[in-house]
Amino acid sequence: MCQTDAEFRAFYAGDFRDRSPAAVQGVVDRSKQFAKDCLERSGDLVKYLNTDQAVRDMDLFRSLLGVQKISYYGPSYATWLGAYYATEFPQHVERAVLDSNEPFAQTWQQAELGQPMSFQRRFGQDFLPWIAKYDSVYHYGSTAAEAQSTWEARRRALHDHPITIGSLTIGPNQLDNATLQGMYNADQQWRGLASVLAALEHWNTATQAEHQLVQKTFANYLSPGFAATFFPVTCNDTPWDRDLDYWIRQSAKDTTKYPLVGARELAYTATCVYWPESDAPRVKVTGKGLPPTLMLNSVHDPATYYEGAVRAHKALRGSRLVTVTGGGDHGQYQNGNACVDGIVDAYLLSRTVPAHDTTCPTKPLPLPAQGS
Structure with missing residues (x-):
């Protein structure tokens, strides 16, 4: 903590x-x-809190279970984790579904x-x-x-x-x-x-x-426990610009243009400015040696923005991207969308892979609360 x-x-x-x-x-x-x-x-623990170390823990669990290949489903940050595992241990991946994708081919x-x-x-x-x-x-x-x-x-x-x-x-x-x-x-x-x-x-x-x-x-938003894992991973995994003046200028622009999250940008980035230099290995995601991987993303996902997911998809060779059009939920599988669930279930159960990138319509927006 x-x-x-x-x-x-x-x-x-x-x-x-x-x-x-x-x-x-x-x-x-x-x-x-x-x-x-x-x-x-x-x-010294904080320098080991990074995605590469988590990947190696995953492979240790695989080995202890006595299995040669694993199937993987991961949403949000777990897409970064899954992409790194698939890059470092492609020979142990049977299937992988990456849902609501971080731009894991880039930097935090x-x-x-x-x-x-x-x-x-x-x-x-x-x-x-x-x-x-x-x-x-x-x-x-x-x-x-x-x-x-x-x-x-x-x-x-x-x-x-x-x-x-x-x-x-x-x-x-x-x-x-x-x-x-x-x-x-x-x-x-x-x-x-x-x-x-x-x-x-x-x-x-x-x-x-x-x-x-x-x-x-x-009372339910963020906790010290979350921050104690979020910042070590994001500050350790990939390089950061350490110029504080740059972040003060950039955050001022984002505060004006995108205030909902842009306003907090300086608090988050300044934490990584003051973080010690990390010796975590730099992992380049390519998709080499992998079976076809399934990726899911909605066009208005707030946390894992669609433009970054598209770039991640291009980097992960052989992947298929399922775009949920007209929607913005974060996390698509088992989220009440029959089109998405059908594609993922067919992939996981019978290895059926879409021939090319495809789309699913979003589910209807909710009705208002009753009795409000």
Whole structure:
């Protein structure tokens, strides 16, 4: 563990959109402290927390199980893990499904630079029109522009007057976090997020059930445990630009253009700026020696942006890309899409591989929450 709960709450303190010199320096200082705490409290362990080491652990498990080849399914970061395993141990791969793909043929720096655009696209082009469609339920605005205005007004209000529930403080950064987390899966998360946003608009008269939903939503995002694994992997695996001034300039641009995630960019990248140089091996994904691999991605995936998935697909020779058109869920297999499930099941059960890249339509967007 790198930090306690209280220390990690400080990592998200304030307002990441504040670009005043004092606020920017505060973000940098807290990122530097996080990196320092990881090194002091974990010792030499942190340098071994990388994807190459995880790949070698995987192959050890394979060997202990006494099997020559494995079949692999991995979503999100596990696509990076699977692609590296397939590159380093292609002789032990029978089948592989990579779902919602990180740009594993590139660097973590490039992966994180793509997320502000893709989260903003999912929020602006998908979620806001959806919540506006149900203005009679959520009262958030009858157009996407009105819903955006309501959300921004609430963020400004939280900047000036954060909401406190027990030990939990809900400020602008917390609103960003809850919103971006809600972008991952429409059916599972949009109704809950919309109900939370609606409750914040009448907080003084919110019901006990609404208070509980808000508390659960805002207490559930990131933890010190997650950060203690996320940052070592992303900072260790691939090289980072160590020029802090570059990241201050870049994050200012992304804060303006893609504020939902661009605002936190400096906090994340500055952590890797202060991370020690890694000796993790540089792995180049090629697909050499592999059977055909199946890749899945939606066009508006917020976390693993489609443009990066396409580049990963081109690097992984012999792979087939299943594009889910018109949708943006993160994680496609067993997500209620019969087209996707049919392709993956045929591949895993009978080795049937699509003759070429193909598409599946997205599933319908959810109806609003009942009783809101």
